[in-house]
Amino acid sequence: MRELSLHLLDIAENSISAKAKDITIEVIEDLRIDLLQLSVHDNGYGMPPEMAAKVVDPFVTTRTTRKVGLGIPLLKEAAEMCNGSLELTSEVGIGTNIVVKFQYSHIDRMPLGDITTTLLHLLVANPSVHWIYKYRFNENEFVFDDEPVKAEIEGLPLSDPSILNCLREMLQSGIDDARASNVS
Amino acid sequence: MSTIKSLEDLKKAREEALKKRDLKASSGTVQVIVGMGTCGIAAGARDTMKSILDTIEKDSINGIIVTQTGCIGLCEKEPIVQVVIGEAAKVTYGKVTPDVAKKILLEHVGNGKVVTDHVLNI
Numbered sequence: 001m002r003e004l005s006l007h008l009l010d011i012a013e014n015s016i017s018a019k020a021k022d023i024t025i026e027v028i029e030d031l032r033i034d035l036l037q038l039s040v041h042d043n044g045y046g047m048p049p050e051m052a053a054k055v056v057d058p059f060v061t062t063r064t065t066r067k068v069g070l071g072i073p074l075l076k077e078a079a080e081m082c083n084g085s086l087e088l089t090s091e092v093g094i095g096t097n098i099v100v101k102f103q104y105s106h107i108d109r110m111p112l113g114d115i116t117t118t119l120l121h122l123l124v125a126n127p128s129v130h131w132i133y134k135y136r137f138n139e140n141e142f143v144f145d146d147e148p149v150k151a152e153i154e155g156l157p158l159s160d161p162s163i164l165n166c167l168r169e170m171l172q173s174g175i176d177d178a179r180a181s182n183v184s
Numbered sequence: 185m186s187t188i189k190s191l192e193d194l195k196k197a198r199e200e201a202l203k204k205r206d207l208k209a210s211s212g213t214v215q216v217i218v219g220m221g222t223c224g225i226a227a228g229a230r231d232t233m234k235s236i237l238d239t240i241e242k243d244s245i246n247g248i249i250v251t252q253t254g255c256i257g258l259c260e261k262e263p264i265v266q267v268v269i270g271e272a273a274k275v276t277y278g279k280v281t282p283d284v285a286k287k288i289l290l291e292h293v294g295n296g297k298v299v300t301d302h303v304l305n306i
Contacts, residue, residue: 001225001226006225006226006230009220009225010222010225010232012250012292013220013221013222013254015224037277045199070222071222074221074222092217099266114230114234115294117230117233117234118230119218120237121230121234121237121252123252124216125220125233125250125251125252126251126252136233149191149194152191152194152195152198153194153197153198156198156201156202156204157247159240159247159248159249159250160246161240161241161243161244161245162197162198162199162200162201162204162244163194163197163198163201164237164240164241165197166193166194166197167194168237168241169193170190170193170194
């Protein structure tokens with residue numbers, strides 16, 4: 001995977017598999033402290049401590065179709081290569097938190113990539129999950145909560161062409177705006 | 185500075201969508217499922233998904249439910265897309281690049297013609 005937004009999609013999939021009802025995704029680009037941070041917070045099944053400790057091992061997975069899982073180990077390695085870290089905390093019945101940090105300016109840091117597509121995709125393909133997206137660029141924050149959106153479009157699927165277009169623009173303009181107001 | 189799209193815009197979009205839907209009677213539900221395990225994502229499933237969403241948006245295709253699934257154990261065939269139309273049997277496609285995804289939407293979902301060269305026999 002060549003973009004961090006693809007990794008983000010991948011770890012959010014774990015939250016979906018854990019039957020989380022609320023998933024919060026946060027992306028922070030803070031140039032002032034040279035940090036790029038991704039985090040996913042869910043209220044899914046959670047894991048016992050021994051499983052949480054082992055999940056960064058490529059030979060641990062909850063999947064039954066195959067006995068290896070690579071998502072988290074790959075991301076952990078990518079973060080550590082960039083003077084960063086991956087921390088996972090989890091509690092059974094409460095949920096799981098993953099925080100991944102990268103040195104923003106590190107030469108090996110993958111680009112963030114198309115974050116809007118990742119977010120739009122998760123939102124549209126998993127309508128039963130309550131999604132909250134937080135994006136922060138230095139001190140400017142953009143927060144997107146899908147609850148008012150879903151209430152507003154009542155009775156229409158999120159994959160309706162006009163709705164899709166509007167959602168994409170909401171996400172994109174929110175992120176662009178947070179980024180743009182810093183340049184001046 | 186661009187203006188942030190607001191719920192007001194969404195309301196307008198909704199009204200527009202409802203008007204269009206009234207004109208076009210839906211012909212049974214269409215479900216498009218994209219495989220989104222680590223294998224799928226690594227093989228380019230997000231681009232496939234993007235192509236599906238873009239096609240729905242640009243060609244104004246109504247009545248499609250887009251969902252996703254995890255790894256189904258056919259990692260070497262990813263990206264995998266499944267199409268279920270009404271009561272008809274599920275069709276599973278493999279190696280679905282963004283172009284193939286567009287073709288599936290326009291030919292299979294649009295005209296009921298299965299895109300045979302990408303069908304997986306499982």
